[in-house]
Amino acid sequence: MAGYTHSKQDHAMRLRRIEGQVRGLQRMVEDDKYCIDILTQVSAATSALKSFSLSLLEEHLAHCVAEATQKGGPEAEAKVKEASDAIARLVRS
Template sequence: MAVQARGKQDHAMRLRRIEGQVRGLQRMVEDDKYCIDILTQVSAATSALKSFSLSLLEDHLAHCVAEATLKGGPEADAKVKEASDAIARLVRS
């Protein structure tokens, strides 16, 4: 199942903000801004992406994984494994 319709707009808005942050980083580099100031903004963009990832994961668990576990069987096992793998990737990043 894809992103839920009610969360889709919120996710898109958050990604547009992150995109704006990244564009701001590009301008900072082009304008030869102080490295520490750029690194501060990189940290903010990284935090925003992590927050977005956690929100998306929460939606996935609440909808896709929960729905699959109600049905049971191999699909449920696959969804739980898929979510566990995604969590592991987020933890490593």
Template sequence: MAGYTHNKQDHQLRLRRVEGQVRGLQRMVEDDKYCIDILTQVSAATSALQSFALSLLEEHLNHCVAEATLKGGPEAQAKVKEASDAIARLVRS
């Protein structure tokens, strides 16, 4: 079971909102809206995705990584490395 399963509906709702924001961006470009207004909406969509990513990461750490560290061994090391790599990707984006 994935660590986010108990919040799956909340996650899906958040992603649908982001999807709506992106569709709104498409309409803004189609309608030749002012660049700064579009950039403001890009910032909002980016922030929403980052918030979703952090929530998912927290659940991953609390469930998958914590469970693996209790078991110890190579699996624990692999999960910590995997989480560390994911954090590095988020920081770079």
């Protein structure tokens, strides 16, 4: 079971809202809207994706990584490394 299973519907709803934001960006470009207005909406969509990512990461740490560290061994080390790599990618983005 994935760490986010209990909130799967909430995540799907958030992603649909983000999808709507991105489609709105496409319409803005098609309608020749002002550049700064488009950039403002890009920033909002980016922020929404980052927020979603952090929520998913928190659930991963609380469920998958915590469970693996309780068991210990190579699987725990791999899960911690995997989470650290994910955090590094988020920080760089």
